[in-house]
Amino acid sequence: MSGDFATLRFERQVSAPVATLWQAWTAPAARAIWAAPTSAVTVEFLQSEPRVGGRELSICKASGQPDVRCEAGWLELQPHFRSVNYEVISSQGVTQSSALVTAAFSEAGAMCKLEVTVQLSALAAGMEAGYRQGFGAGLDNLAGVAERTMVLQRVIRAPRQVVWGAWMNPETLPKWWGPDGFSCRTKRIDLRAGGEWVFDMIAPDGTVFPNHHRYGEVLAGQRFGYSLLWGEDGPKHADAWATFEDADGATLVTLGMVFATTTEFNEAKGFGAIELGLQTLGKLARFVGAD
Structure with a gap:
């Protein structure tokens, strides 16, 4: 032909x-x-x-x-x-x-x-x-x-498998997730493809923020994708992914989020989502002993 x-x-x-x-x-x-x-x-x-x-x-x-x-x-x-x-x-x-x-x-x-x-x-x-x-x-x-995409990155001075293990482990993820001063209260957690994490993030002043993460692709040691919902089975406000790359013995972590609307992106940026997200990655670094 x-x-x-x-x-x-x-x-x-x-x-x-x-x-x-x-x-x-x-x-x-x-x-x-x-x-x-x-x-x-x-x-x-x-x-x-x-x-x-x-x-x-x-x-x-x-x-x-x-x-x-x-x-x-x-x-x-x-x-x-x-x-x-x-x-x-x-x-x-x-x-x-x-x-x-x-x-x-x-x-x-x-x-x-x-x-x-x-x-x-x-x-x-x-x-x-x-x-x-x-x-x-x-x-x-x-x-x-x-x-309407937000991208956060941090180089963490720990091997990739250590950083991945601290994130994709149901025992350790709730211990460090969230900005400085926040804590997590888990209802259900299953970090496999098709799994979910239903939890409350609790601010230093006691304010409760219900969250629901639904996990899609999980490629062990490399990346995963998930959807963020406002509370259990609530409306979706973002699609997100995290990748883990070797960086001279350290790990480059990239966290990306596509917000459902430009309005939600602007609101999140306005209340400091970038700074709060970088605090979260900082807590991960401290958890693995890299900071």
Whole structure:
């Protein structure tokens, strides 16, 4: 079958730090939020490894249409600067297209700029138009997600498995979780994929903040994703993830949160969520004896 070739270019100005946009672009939990071009489409991620040589596999579903399979692989990842990946689209066992996707990130004053180039080889009719529409809508979604994403990082001077063990252990997590002066009162805790943590955070003045964390993917020693609810089975206010990376004998911990709305993001930022979150990571460091 003969194919058609096209080079597609997209550009977005995003009101977020470039480091935050990078997390929204690469973190599996964030990609799952913005990947679907419209609400009529769902994207199920079966595998996602955001590392050079890592593979991503997803299924795109729309009512009345055959499922579309996307297999992608990361070829280059230069944090906050550039990524390159390939992707192959197929449906009902037949390859529809292949593409090389290059994304470039740069600061642009108070904004940051994302430039995406797609070198497309289309084997089925309509793929170029589909890419223009799908990528365009996905990047619009990405910009919205990045603008309500909060990213916290800390290097903790302890081995990765020690830091992971202090976090993903039902006996130890409640002992350090929360900002300075806060304590936790657990109702139920199960930190496996599909598990949950139902608990109250208690402020120094005695104010009780009911919380419910629902855990999705858990990749031992590397990352996990979870949803944050306002109280048991309450409304969701954020999707979050944590990653753990080796850093010269220490551990780089990244905690990311995509708030449900821009209003909630601004409210959280306004009451000091960044500072309080960094206090929480500081308590983790002290708990493992690294501070």
